[in-house]
Amino acid sequence: MTNFIExxxxxxxxxxxxxxLEDWQLSERETAAVLGMPSQAALQLANQNEAVELHDISAFDIRLGLILGIQQALSVRYGDQSRANSWVRSFDSAALFNGHRALDLMTGRGLAGLMLVRHFLRNDDLRSA
Known part of the structure; x- marks a missing residue:
C-alpha cells in the first residue's frame, strides 16, 4: 500500500x-497533539533542520489530509482567512463541541477528533449549499 501523500x-x-498550524496560533504542545507526535519531533518538523522519525506514517498522512481539509472548509465557510483561523480557538455551541473549541476536540481526541471536526465542517458546508 502506498502512502496517502508521497x-x-x-x-x-x-x-x-x-x-x-502557525496561522491557527497553536502552541508547540497543541501542534504536537494535532500531529500525533512527541513535542520534540513536531518542533524538528517545524524547523525542518533535522530528519524526523515518523513511526506511523499512514496515520500522519491522514492527519495532514484532515488538517488541509479542515482549513479548506474553513476558508470556504468564512471567506476571511482571519475569521477562519480564529474559529479553531473559538468556543462553539454546536452539539459536537458542547461549548468547547474545535481545538479541544482535535488535541484531546487525536485522529478521531480531527475526523470529527472535518466531518462537521463538510456536513455544515453541504447544508449551506
Missing amino acids: GTTKAAAIRTVMQI
Missing part, C-alpha cells in the same frame, strides 16, 4: 500544514 508532494503538504 515524495515532494508530501514535503509541500508538511510545509503547508505547518503554516496552517
Whole structure:
C-alpha cells in the first residue's frame, strides 16, 4: 500500500500544514497533539533542520489530509482567512463541541477528533449549499 501523500508532494503538504498550524496560533504542545507526535519531533518538523522519525506514517498522512481539509472548509465557510483561523480557538455551541473549541476536540481526541471536526465542517458546508 502506498502512502496517502508521497515524495515532494508530501514535503509541500508538511510545509503547508505547518503554516496552517502557525496561522491557527497553536502552541508547540497543541501542534504536537494535532500531529500525533512527541513535542520534540513536531518542533524538528517545524524547523525542518533535522530528519524526523515518523513511526506511523499512514496515520500522519491522514492527519495532514484532515488538517488541509479542515482549513479548506474553513476558508470556504468564512471567506476571511482571519475569521477562519480564529474559529479553531473559538468556543462553539454546536452539539459536537458542547461549548468547547474545535481545538479541544482535535488535541484531546487525536485522529478521531480531527475526523470529527472535518466531518462537521463538510456536513455544515453541504447544508449551506
